[in-house]
Amino acid sequence: MSATLALLVAVPILASTLPLFLGLRFERIGWPIAVATLTVEVVLAALVAHRVFTDGRFTHELGGYPAPYGIELVADGLSMLVVVLIAIVSLSVLGYARVAGPRRNSFYVAYLLLCGGLMGVSLTGDVFNLFVFLEITGLATYALVASDRSGRSAVAALKYLIIGTAGASLYLVGVGYAFVATGTLNMVDLSNELGETVAYTDPLVVASFAFVAVGLGVKAAVFPLHTWIPDAYAESPDTVTAYISGLVSTVGAYALARLIYTVYTVEFFEAVPLAQDALVALATVGIVAGSVLAVMQPDVKRMLAYSSVSQFGMIVAAFGLANETALIGGVIHLIGHGFLKTGLFVAAGVLATAYGARTVQAYANLGYRSPYTTAALGVLALALVGIPPSIGFLGKWYIALGAVNADAWVVAAVIFASTLLTLLYVARLLETLYFRPRDSVDIQFDELLADGGERDDPSTRVSVGMVVVAVAFALAAVGLGFAAPLFETVLEPFAGRYL
Amino acid sequence: MSALEFLTTGYAYLAFAFLLATGLYMMIASPNLVKKIIGLNMFQSAIFLFFVATAYVQGGSVPVIPQEGGAVGEYASPLPHVIVLTAIVVGVSLTAVALALIVRIYTEYGSLNEETIREVARR
Numbered sequence: 001m002s003a004t005l006a007l008l009v010a011v012p013i014l015a016s017t018l019p020l021f022l023g024l025r026f027e028r029i030g031w032p033i034a035v036a037t038l039t040v041e042v043v044l045a046a047l048v049a050h051r052v053f054t055d056g057r058f059t060h061e062l063g064g065y066p067a068p069y070g071i072e073l074v075a076d077g078l079s080m081l082v083v084v085l086i087a088i089v090s091l092s093v094l095g096y097a098r099v100a101g102p103r104r105n106s107f108y109v110a111y112l113l114l115c116g117g118l119m120g121v122s123l124t125g126d127v128f129n130l131f132v133f134l135e136i137t138g139l140a141t142y143a144l145v146a147s148d149r150s151g152r153s154a155v156a157a158l159k160y161l162i163i164g165t166a167g168a169s170l171y172l173v174g175v176g177y178a179f180v181a182t183g184t185l186n187m188v189d190l191s192n193e194l195g196e197t198v199a200y201t202d203p204l205v206v207a208s209f210a211f212v213a214v215g216l217g218v219k220a221a222v223f224p225l226h227t228w229i230p231d232a233y234a235e236s237p238d239t240v241t242a243y244i245s246g247l248v249s250t251v252g253a254y255a256l257a258r259l260i261y262t263v264y265t266v267e268f269f270e271a272v273p274l275a276q277d278a279l280v281a282l283a284t285v286g287i288v289a290g291s292v293l294a295v296m297q298p299d300v301k302r303m304l305a306y307s308s309v310s311q312f313g314m315i316v317a318a319f320g321l322a323n324e325t326a327l328i329g330g331v332i333h334l335i336g337h338g339f340l341k342t343g344l345f346v347a348a349g350v351l352a353t354a355y356g357a358r359t360v361q362a363y364a365n366l367g368y369r370s371p372y373t374t375a376a377l378g379v380l381a382l383a384l385v386g387i388p389p390s391i392g393f394l395g396k397w398y399i400a401l402g403a404v405n406a407d408a409w410v411v412a413a414v415i416f417a418s419t420l421l422t423l424l425y426v427a428r429l430l431e432t433l434y435f436r437p438r439d440s441v442d443i444q445f446d447e448l449l450a451d452g453g454e455r456d457d458p459s460t461r462v463s464v465g466m467v468v469v470a471v472a473f474a475l476a477a478v479g480l481g482f483a484a485p486l487f488e489t490v491l492e493p494f495a496g497r498y499l
Numbered sequence: 500m501s502a503l504e505f506l507t508t509g510y511a512y513l514a515f516a517f518l519l520a521t522g523l524y525m526m527i528a529s530p531n532l533v534k535k536i537i538g539l540n541m542f543q544s545a546i547f548l549f550f551v552a553t554a555y556v557q558g559g560s561v562p563v564i565p566q567e568g569g570a571v572g573e574y575a576s577p578l579p580h581v582i583v584l585t586a587i588v589v590g591v592s593l594t595a596v597a598l599a600l601i602v603r604i605y606t607e608y609g610s611l612n613e614e615t616i617r618e619v620a621r622r
Contacts, residue, residue: 128582128585131586131589132585132589135589135592135593138593139592139593139596142596142600143596146600146603149603150607151603151604151607151608151620152620154600154603154604154607155604155616155620157600158532158597158600158601158604161593161596161597161600162526162535162536162539162597165539165543165593166523166526166539166542169542169543169546172546172586173519173546173549176546176549176550176553179553179578179579180553185578
């Protein structure tokens with residue numbers, strides 16, 4: 001039964017070879033294979049979620065080698081939530097990808113490989129194995145960002161590759177230091193050794209934490225390590241942006257939480273308060289910086305990208321505060337942000353496909369031309385601000401409460417200020433969508449063809465599936481706003497174990 | 500441990516720090532995209548050197564246990580070697596993806612210089 005964990009990782013990786021082989025015979029086989037595989041993933045994720053819900057934490061030893069020597073996969077409250085998020089988002093984005101493309105079979109190879117890598121990061125219980133899965137995730141993401149084969153996206157992907165690989169390598173240095181200090185790579189074993197055989201204040205341990213935090217901070221796009229995020233999100237195809245925005249930096253932040261709580265533990269923070277203070281301080285600066293940068297962007301995708309920087313600052317600050325309320329808030333916001341950003345990028349993608357609208361200006365009066373999509377966009381954007389009832393409100397509420405509980409008044413104030421800034425750029429978007437007359441902007445050149453003919457390019461067609469995905473995410477964002485008791489029951493054993 | 504002793508026994512760690520810094524500087528300072536990737540490779544190789552150096556045991560032999568058993572004496576630690584082997588594979592695939600992207604960029608912009616590409620892309 002615990003083999004479901006291994007299957008969650010293995011199924012998409014094995015299935016990712018199929019589009020290439022079957023592609024030799026069939027032309028458009030990638031999409032059906034991806035749908036079949038990811039449906040299996042959703043079922044497996046549901047099985048894991050059910051088991052964690054009833055029995056609590058469980059593990060699977062890969063290849064039958066016992067834990068400290070072999071690699072184990074672990075499912076607990078935190079990793080289960082991330083696994084469910086990955087499975088649902090991966091499957092839903094396919095509903096958008098069918099018509100929007102890219103339709104090449106090789107695109108779906110990278111798509112499935114990314115899903116496998118993300119699952120691996122969220123389930124592994126071994127710090128070096130985590131590095132390998134991070135790099136699988138990275139490799140697939142770099143390929144996906146450049147998957148429309150344009151020069152601009154290739155430049156964005158290369159920038160992401162250089163920064164992301166440097167980050168992962170720094171993480172590996174941190175792992176190396178921890179390995180030298182303790183002689184083990186298993187997470188649970190490491191946490192037992194740290195503080196026992198080697199003091200938390202040992203320079204080797206402190207340095208290893210610094211390297212790990214910076215390395216994973218790059219992956220999670222925490223300010224000032226976020227510089228890859230605007231280009232990677234803005235230049236990649238809309239399908240890819242929707243897919244990676246909700247998941248890739250999410251598992252980066254998840255890995256950071258996993259390392260902080262499971263490996264270094266809260267006692268490390270108590271022994272080395274500087275580490276905790278530095279982490280919370282940087283994350284808090286990131287909340288403000290991300291929001292301010294988002295307000296200044298004329299391009300919608302860039303604005304949403306910088307908004308992610310701000311949200312991840314908030315999530316990492318919550319993890320750094322290390323009390324139960326903040327931890328639960330951080331996880332809720334992590335999951336919630338995944339749903340919200342995916343939905344927002346899907347909605348933005350629909351509007352870009354239909355009207356070629358990529359800037360806030362070009363959104364003028366679209367509210368009455370695509371009522372469902374813009375309504376979904378509006379709901380998701382308001383949820384991002386934190387208007388109740390929504391998942392965005394729930395996450396921010398718990399984080400702010402946790403900050404107050406920890407007497408971190410600066411963090412609480414910054415969360416409030418950033419909510420106002422978020423409201424600023426969201427209100428600007430909504431105002432343009434619904435209240436600004438169409439005449440006040442120039443006619444979009446995308447809508448006109450020189451010979452006056454009909455546009456026949458399939459990539460500019462909006463399918464029902466694309467709109468349905470956007471609306472479904474908006475409904476989920478509101479529905480999850482009532483799921484606070486559910487999150488608490490799932491996360492309480494996790495918080496109890498590590499706090 | 501005196502400074503001289505560290506120089507004679509721990510020089511591999513000094514090389515690690517030097518290569519790491521050099522690779523990082525190359526990644527940041529060189530405007531040539533291929534040289535950035537070479538810098539990235541140097542950065543990663545430094546980490547491999549670090550891992551291999553930690554596995555070294557004075558007078559230790561290759562950690563291959565004879566089939567009939569009876570392994571005695573000092574052995575070098577095999578785990579860091581396995582880690583490095585895996586990390587090398589990861590590094591090679593990253594270099595491949597990076598070079599593929601650079602080929603794409605070169606056909607699009609006709610240059611490998613970061614500044615030139617930025618100029619052309621802005622137009």
